[in-house]
Amino acid sequence: MSGRSAYGQAPVALEVRDAAIAFGGVKAVDAMSLRVATGEVIGLIGPNGAGKTTMFNLIAGTLRPDSGAISIGGARVERETAARRTSRGLARTFQIPRPFAGMTVLENMLTAVQGQAGESLLGNLLAPGRVRREERAAIERAHELLDFLQLSRLAGEEARVLSGGQRKLLELGRALMAKPRIVLLDEPAAGVNPALLDFIIDRIAAINAEGITILLIEHNIEMIARLCSRVVVMAAGRWLAEGRPEAVTADPRVVEAYLGGAPA
Template identity: 65%
Template sequence: MTAETLPRPVPASRAAAPPSIEARRLSKRFDGLAVVSDMSLEVAQGEMVGLIGPNGAGKTTMFNLLAGSLRPNTGEIWIGGREVSGEPPERRIAHGVARTFQIPRPFAEMSVLENLLVGAQRQHGERLFANFLAPGRVRREEKASLDKARELLEFVTLSPLAHQPARVLSGGQRKLLELARVLMADPQVILLDEPAAGVNPALLEVLIERIVVLNGQGKSILLIEHNMEMLSRLCTRVVAMALGKPLAQGSPAEVAADPAVIEAYLGGGV
């Protein structure tokens, strides 16, 4: 599969299933200021959706709500037909939702490989007594995690740097490392926060190709991105928001040409 390959439309059988992730009329206020207000969106199973808006539109706050690091003041969040509005991030990960950040912050002095191993989930070795009561199981899980981490480093083209400290990575390589670390949790829904930001053109192509492959494997993806050319290559649907509210949705071309979206960008948002 090449980077130019667009995702296929969501099959009817998928569209009939519960959305992978859904926000229903979410609102979030900070000291009385509404940062997100009556915002709804959904991502169908196997769909790739772009989320756009001017700076200050509330996109990252939406991600924080969906990922569980913030709780909404009003509204509901559903994952695969199950309401999770009050659940913390670790429960969202257990339900198959993981996210990246606009600015990756790897553990700088740990090796690239060790950074991936941090993302392994449900390890019995993290429990004190399991190391004494079930050492064989702990060793098997550690080996499986190590094998998986090495495979993911190969997937994101970082294998030659596996034993280098993460501080030596470029901005684009850190984005690839963070994607690989997210994949250690086997998510079915991936929230990507500005994956193209600070990435040179060569590594951006690698990143786009990997996102297409993941979507082709059936993973649902919601990405915040200012790069409309990238969104046009990746997404069949884009949702625009401004001032914390829904503004428009449709194909990338339709949304880019929408007068309300143009006005929001020219007006500078908030």
């Protein structure tokens, strides 16, 4: 499943082929495929219940598909743990951010880093110098990201004081802590006020400009139109349409799916 994208010369960063998963009798995702080339920002859109978040769970490893193949950077990963996929450079945000309310914003950033030596007691005993170095590097990175997201002045505040939009930004920052190469963003603009929307769009563009590949679930069409070269539309668990944002949103099948007439 490696090879080149049909959309350019960049190698394929992420590919899902014929993925399916059912919960009880409900086929949440059914024969769904998509492909994202390195450096692209691709939108994943569709009405509520279409299966978009379930796709993210399949890609990130929170769920295992009943059938189908998932690859990251050409390597098959559908049987790997979520942690292994993280170490391949994949990160994701959650549709509903749930920061640790009693921890500070900075502490929330630090809990996002995985696989550090200090997480094991043995690592702490055997390599205390390495643990301290990693801690210092993580703190430095967290401060850089909080600065990038204009959250620095809130670093020492408990996460419970954050607005909905600030929680979305913290969620983005946590995803970036491990220096990912591919980021899955689940509705980063949901419930965000218009002023912050512009800022979030700008930050996602800046992240992409660093070479990070992005798959973006979003209902906000302005965000999709400004960021995405291409969108994939899902309805009722299935691939429905794909193309440039302005073409896809004018497609009668897509309009019908959003109006509730999702085809069987």
